[in-house]
Amino acid sequence: MDNYKWKVLSTTYVHKSPWATLRSERCEMPDGTIVDDYYVLEYPNWANAVALTTDNKIVLIRQYRHAAGILSLELPGGVIEDGEGRDEGMRRELLEETGYEFNSIELISTVYANPSTAANVTYCYLARGGRKVQEQHLDEHERIEVFEYTIDEVKQLLAENKIPQALHCTGLFYALMKLGEIS
Structure with missing residues (x-):
């Protein structure tokens, strides 16, 4: 799994609320490729x-x-x-x-x-x-x-x-x- 997992370099919260939160992450892939502005929605379970x-x-x-x-x-x-x-x-x-x-x-x-x-x-x-x-x-x-x-x-x-x-x-x-x- 570690061969596939991305490393999170930074996280910025775009919007936060009890029902939906949006964050933008800057990540590094295992091969060194940088992914800017990967958006993730956070909802409750x-x-x-x-x-x-x-x-x-x-x-x-x-x-x-x-x-x-x-x-x-x-x-x-x-x-x-x-x-x-x-x-x-x-x-x-x-x-x-x-x-x-x-x-x-x-x-x-x-x-x-x-x-x-x-x-x-x-x-x-x-x-x-x-x-x-x-x-x-x-x-x-x-x-x-x-x-x-x-x-x-x-x-x-x-x-x-x-x-x-x-x-x-x-x-x-x-x-x-x-x-x-x-x-």
Whole structure:
């Protein structure tokens, strides 16, 4: 790995905010080539879950995504808060967005949205034994609808390209493999 890793010579922060930070780095490649102005986006780490209810239905949410201008059918999930463990963050996001609590959660994959320009990671979980225990507790700008689908219905939604979020499709792929629904 050290034969490929770039050495960071300097870092300049172009923009800093809690949700997105942009830095510019000057780097040296292993062969001595200098890379000026390599831009890196820093986002918080994320978690999402393929969330199964006690009757084996998958909980999906639908919300508006402004950057893409779409109404998006997705897995529940979100940002892992500072000082929060990833499992703890996942359980909190599930409860806040859906009102469901789960008997168990299991990390099934760790993926990067775009490791060439973004520094954060997404943890994908399989949650089992979900049941609704409260109403949603949404953030100020969240408007989320909650749905339950059978596994076959979710496979059909994927086949029809009705789940547009790439990281969520990835989580579904890993969960369906883990559940023996695809090989």
